[in-house]
Amino acid sequence: MSDYEFILVDDPAPWVRRITLNRPEKRNAMNNALRGEVFKALEIADRDDSIRVTILRGAGKAFCAGYDLAGANGQEQPYYTPGGIGNWPRHVVQGWFTIWDLAKPVIAQVHGYCLAGGTELATACDLVYVAEDAQIGYPPVRTMSPPDMQFHPWMLGMRHAMELMLTGDAMNGVEAVEKGFANRAYPAEQLDEKVLEHAERVAKVPADIQQMNKRSIHHAMEIMGMRAAIRAGTEVQALAFFTETSQTYRAELRKGVTQALSKRDETFGDYRTQGQKKAGD
Structure with a gap:
């Protein structure tokens, strides 16, 4: 599992795979190569009969500070998305829904900064556990555009979503749980242990039934319009660039x-x- 440049992969418990974003000097900002490695590792885990759940976390002081704005993200994208206006938001949302559509559950383990694209990565996961002092926000709404993946009203409800979208302010981990973004918050020093405990409980359910459990929730959200609304939001994001x-x-x-x-x-x-x-x- 060492054939990666920007991630680390290990199996910390039976049935559990763990992927660690490993650009700590960049607060795990995502360039195209890192995203490609994450998708590859997730697909390998989804195909592996010995794995039932995957944890995503970040090395160093942050989960993920967003997209690498100096990373030439329009070039050598890790999978094909039709070009033209709005290519970038359509591209990343396509990738996040790839995680959504995996058969096996994915858990986001969030500490430190979880900003912009980092919040999109966490949102794409099925469960989100956070450090109490994590900082979770989408500051690009202040000067650039709405999010590429406009999850806010779906995860937070209209009023909380509106406040965060109109200010770009961050939630701490406790607030993220209270507002519906995350499942549970723990002291930072306990986060590794607690997330692994949750992963081991999820892994007690066999993968064939677990994928049905996962799909049942996703289908309900899709019937309410979540997938269509998020895809439509990419057009608003592209328009904001003008x-x-x-x-x-x-x-x-x-x-x-x-x-x-x-x-x-x-x-x-x-x-x-x-x-x-x-x-x-």
């Missing part, structure tokens, strides 16, 4: 990612600018 604010911000990103992100968040005093004085204080 706004003046988004074009200006993306020009700043091309000059320097770190500087642009700091400028985005400094008036809010959060994320990488945590602790800085807010405008008007």
Whole structure:
């Protein structure tokens, strides 16, 4: 299981596979190569009769800080998506639904930052367990666009979704559970142990019946329109790129990612600018 550059794979318990995003120096920001390795490892686990559940987690201080904005994500994408306007949001949503459609359950183990595309990765999983002090948010709504995968109203309900979409603020792990994004929150130092306990309980159910259990929930959500609404949301995301604010911000990103992100968040005093004085204080 060592034929990967950006992930680690191990089997920490019987029936349990674990995939660790392994770009800690980048807070596990996702480039196309990393995403491709994740999808490959998940497919291998889904085909393996000795595996019944997979855990996804991040190495270092964060689960995943989002997409790698310096990663040339329009090139060498890990699977084909028709090109043209809106290719990127359609592409990533296609991938996240690949996880949704796997036969076997996937668990997201979230600690530290879980931002932007990182929240989409967690959303694609079947169960989400978080550290109490995790920071979960979608700050690109402040200057770029709505999410590629617009999960907010489905996971959080209208009012919580609206607040997070209109501010780009983050939830901590406890709030994420209260608002419906995550299943349970634990102290960070207990998260590995607790997630493995949940995975072992899930793995007690044979895979042939578990895939039916999983599909029953997904079919119910699809009948209510979740899949169609999320796919439709990709068109709104693509349209947002033509706004003046988004074009200006993306020009700043091309000059320097770190500087642009700091400028985005400094008036809010959060994320990488945590602790800085807010405008008007």
